[in-house]
Amino acid sequence: MSTDPARVVVRRLWKRYRLQKEEGGRLRRRKTTEDHWALRGIDFTLPAGGALGVIGSNGSGKSTLLQILAGVLPPTSGTAETSGRVVAVLNPTAGFHPDLSGLENIRMLATLHGFDRNALAEKIPTIIEFSGLESYIDQPLRTYSAGMMIRLGVSTAMHLDPDVLIVDEVLSAGDLSFQRQAVAKARQLRDQGTAIIVSTHALGDLATLCDRLILLDRGEVGSEGSADQVVASYLQRVDADGGKIQPGAPVVGGARPTTPDGRLRITSITINGQKDPSCVETASGQPLELEIAWQAEEPVDDAVFRFQLFRNDGLFAHGQNTVRHGIEIGRLEGSGVTRLRYERLGLLGGDYYVAVGIWPDEYRSLTTGEPYDHRPSAAILRIGADRIAGAGVAGFPCEWTIERDPSAVDIPSAEEDLA
Amino acid sequence: MQANPSRPLKRNARLLAHLTWWDMVAQYFGSWVGLMWNVLLPGLVIVVYLLVFEFSPKFAFGGWNTVGGYGINLVSALLPWLMFQEGVSRAACSFVDQRHLLTQIPVPSGLFPLANVGASVVRHGIALIILATVLLLSGISTGWLWLGLLLIFPILLMITVGCALVAACMTTVHRDVAPTVSAAMLPLFFTTPVIYPPHIVPEALRVVMDLNPLSPIVVAYRDLLVTGVVPQFGGLLWSAAVGAVILTIGLVLLRRIGPELAERI
Numbered sequence: 001m002s003t004d005p006a007r008v009v010v011r012r013l014w015k016r017y018r019l020q021k022e023e024g025g026r027l028r029r030r031k032t033t034e035d036h037w038a039l040r041g042i043d044f045t046l047p048a049g050g051a052l053g054v055i056g057s058n059g060s061g062k063s064t065l066l067q068i069l070a071g072v073l074p075p076t077s078g079t080a081e082t083s084g085r086v087v088a089v090l091n092p093t094a095g096f097h098p099d100l101s102g103l104e105n106i107r108m109l110a111t112l113h114g115f116d117r118n119a120l121a122e123k124i125p126t127i128i129e130f131s132g133l134e135s136y137i138d139q140p141l142r143t144y145s146a147g148m149m150i151r152l153g154v155s156t157a158m159h160l161d162p163d164v165l166i167v168d169e170v171l172s173a174g175d176l177s178f179q180r181q182a183v184a185k186a187r188q189l190r191d192q193g194t195a196i197i198v199s200t201h202a203l204g205d206l207a208t209l210c211d212r213l214i215l216l217d218r219g220e221v222g223s224e225g226s227a228d229q230v231v232a233s234y235l236q237r238v239d240a241d242g243g244k245i246q247p248g249a250p251v252v253g254g255a256r257p258t259t260p261d262g263r264l265r266i267t268s269i270t271i272n273g274q275k276d277p278s279c280v281e282t283a284s285g286q287p288l289e290l291e292i293a294w295q296a297e298e299p300v301d302d303a304v305f306r307f308q309l310f311r312n313d314g315l316f317a318h319g320q321n322t323v324r325h326g327i328e329i330g331r332l333e334g335s336g337v338t339r340l341r342y343e344r345l346g347l348l349g350g351d352y353y354v355a356v357g358i359w360p361d362e363y364r365s366l367t368t369g370e371p372y373d374h375r376p377s378a379a380i381l382r383i384g385a386d387r388i389a390g391a392g393v394a395g396f397p398c399e400w401t402i403e404r405d406p407s408a409v410d411i412p413s414a415e416e417d418l419a
Numbered sequence: 420m421q422a423n424p425s426r427p428l429k430r431n432a433r434l435l436a437h438l439t440w441w442d443m444v445a446q447y448f449g450s451w452v453g454l455m456w457n458v459l460l461p462g463l464v465i466v467v468y469l470l471v472f473e474f475s476p477k478f479a480f481g482g483w484n485t486v487g488g489y490g491i492n493l494v495s496a497l498l499p500w501l502m503f504q505e506g507v508s509r510a511a512c513s514f515v516d517q518r519h520l521l522t523q524i525p526v527p528s529g530l531f532p533l534a535n536v537g538a539s540v541v542r543h544g545i546a547l548i549i550l551a552t553v554l555l556l557s558g559i560s561t562g563w564l565w566l567g568l569l570l571i572f573p574i575l576l577m578i579t580v581g582c583a584l585v586a587a588c589m590t591t592v593h594r595d596v597a598p599t600v601s602a603a604m605l606p607l608f609f610t611t612p613v614i615y616p617p618h619i620v621p622e623a624l625r626v627v628m629d630l631n632p633l634s635p636i637v638v639a640y641r642d643l644l645v646t647g648v649v650p651q652f653g654g655l656l657w658s659a660a661v662g663a664v665i666l667t668i669g670l671v672l673l674r675r676i677g678p679e680l681a682e683r684i
Contacts, residue, residue, distance in 0.1 A: 070523070073681050074679065088523060091519060100441060109524070
C-alpha cells in the first residue's frame with residue numbers, strides 16, 4: 001500500500017473557532033470572542049485504497065477534521081490536501097433540498113460534483129436501486145424519514161466514483177441491513193482504489209473496514225494504529241471518563257411510564273450490601289446480591305417481584321422474576337425483605353440501569369403500567385470492562401486450545417515458488 | 420475536486436444554470452401547476468394592474484401627455500422593480516437556507532445568491548414577453564426603442580446582483596440583515612417613480628428620488644416600452660456608477676466571507 005500515491009495528505013493541521021459570547025441585554029450588547037482550538041496539529045497521510053477510521057468522543061474534532069478534508073472549511077494553519085474527486089456525506093440531510101424530489105436531489109448532488117447529463121443517466125438507476133427507495137424517489141425530500149435520507153445520501157455519494165470518500169457518523173444511524181450493504185460497498189470501493197475516511201461509533205463495522213484508526217482526543221491524535229489497538233485504547237478511555245450514565249439521568253429505553261398502586265411499597269433496595277445506592281461498581285463474573293425491602297399498607301395476595309437490567313443504550317440485557325422460579329408468594333402483610341442472589345454476573349463491561357418492581361402478576365407486569373411499586377432506574381450497575389471475558393453483552397467461562405501437527409506442513413517446491 | 424479544472428468558468432456557468440433551474444422548480448415543487456407558476460404569477464400581476472387602473476377613469480398618469488393609461492405606465496416600471504425586489508429579498512437568505520449544502524460540498528458559494536437572481540431574471544423575461552403582447556394588442560409600439568433595454572438591463576442586473584451579494588454575505592454576519600432588507604423594500608419602492616411619474620415629485624423631495632439608482636432605470640423602461648422617447652443618460656450613468664460600487668463591495672465581501680461560510684451559517 002505504501003507505494004500507492006497518497007490521496008490525502010494532512011500536515012500540522014490546526015483549526016481555530018472564534019466563539020462569540022454576547023453579554024448584556026438586547027441593547028448595549030458587548031461581544032467578546034473566545035478562541036477554541038478544535039484541531040491541534042493533526043498529521044497523517046492516506047494512500048489510494050486505504051481506509052482510515054476516526055473515532056473519539058463528541059467534541060474531539062472529528063467533524064471539523066472531516067469538514068476540512070471535504071473542502072467546506074478552511075484550515076487555520078497547516079495543510080489538508082486531497083487529490084481526485086472528494087465526495088462527502090457529512091450530515092444526515094446530505095445537502096439535499098427539502099422541496100425537491102429524491103430524484104431531483106440525486107441529480108443536483110451529482111451535478112454539483114461535476115457530473116454531466118450523460119454520465120448521470122447511467123448512474124441514476126444504480127443509485128436508486130442501491131438506496132432501495134424506488135417507490136419514494138419522486139416524493140419531495142421533506143416527506144422522507146431520517147433513515148431514508150441517509151440511504152439516499154450514502155447511496156448517491158458511493159456511486160459518484162469518489163477518489164476520496166468521507167462519511168461522518170451518519171452510517172450508524174441507518175438500519176442494520178443498509179449499514180451492512182453500505183459497508184460492503186465501501187469495501188468494494190476501497191479495493192478499487194478509493195481512499196475512505198469514516199468517523200463513526202459503530203466500532204464493529206469500523207474494525208472490519210478500516211486498516212487504520214486514529215483516536216482524536218480534544219483535537220489531538222490520542223492514539224493511532226491498527227483497528228484493534230486503537231479500539232482497545234478508546235474503550236479504556238471511555239471507561240476512564242466519558243460514556244457513563246450519570247446518576248439521575250433518564251432511562252434510555254425499556255421503561256414504560258408506570259403509576260404505582262400504593263398498596264405495596266418498596267421501602268429500600270440494597271445491592272451488594274449498599275443501601276439505596278445511586279451507582280454500584282462491580283466486575284464481570286462477580287456475584288450480585290439484591291435485597292428489596294417492602295411494606296404492605298394493606299394485605300396483598302400473589303405479588304410478583306421483578307428485577308431487570310437495561311444497558312445504557314436501552315438494550316434489555318437481563319430480567320428475572322419470582323414466577324419464573326415457581327415461587328408462590330401468597331399473602332403479604334406488614335413488611336419484609338425479598339432477596340435475589342447471582343453466583344456469577346455474566347454481563348460484560350458497561351453501564352446498566354437496575355429496574356426493580358413489585359407487580360400484581362406476571363402478565364400485567366408485561367402489558368400494563370400498573371405495578372404495586374416500580375423503580376425503573378433504582379440504581380446504576382457499572383460493570384468494569386474486562387477484555388478476557390469477551391466482547392458483546394454476555395460473557396461465559398471459556399478456554400482456548402490449539403492443536404498442532406507440525407509434520408503436516410506443505411512445503412512448496414522451488415519451481416512453484418518462482419511461478 | 421473539479422471535474423474540469425481547466426475551465427472553471429464554464430463549469431460555474433453550468434452550475435449556475437442548474438441551480439437557477441432548481442431554484443425555480445423547488446419553489447413550486449409538488450404544486451399542481453408547478454413550474455407554470457413562473458408564468459402565471461407575472462401574468463397575473465400585469466393583468467390585475469391593467470384591469471384595475473387601465474379601465475378606471477379616475478386614474479390618469481400624471482395628467483400629462485403620456486402614451487397609454489395609468490395601468491400600462493405602472494406595469495412597465497413595475498417589472499424592473501419586481502426583478503430587483505424579488506432577487507435581492509430571496510438572495511438575502513440564500514446562504515442560510517442552503518446551509519446543509521454549503522457545509523457538505525465545496526461549491527463556489529456566490530452561485531447561490533446568483534441563482535436566486537437568475538430565477539428572478541427568468542421571471543422578468545417572461546413578464547416582459549407578456550407585457551409586449553399586451554402592448555401590441557393595445558396598439559402601443561415604440562419600434563426600435565425596445566432594443567434600448569439591452570443597454571438598460573445590464574445596469575439593473577449589476578445593481579441587483581451587487582445588492583444580492585451584499586445582503587447574502589451580511590446576513591451570515593448578522594441575522595438581522597435579511598428582515599431589514601425586506602423592511603427596506605417598501606420605502607425604497609416609494610422613492611422609485613413606479614406608481615407616479617417623476618415630474619410630480621415636489622422639488623424638496625426630488626433629491627431622494629434622484630439618489631435612488633433604480634429611479635433612472637424604471638423611468639428608462641417606461642420611456643423605452645411605452646412613451647417612446649430616448650431615456651436621459653445622466654441618471655443612467657449615476658445608476659451604473661452606483662451599481663458598479665455595490666457590485667464591487669459585494670464581490671469583496673464574498674471573497675472575504677465565502678471561505679468561512681460553513682462556520683458562519
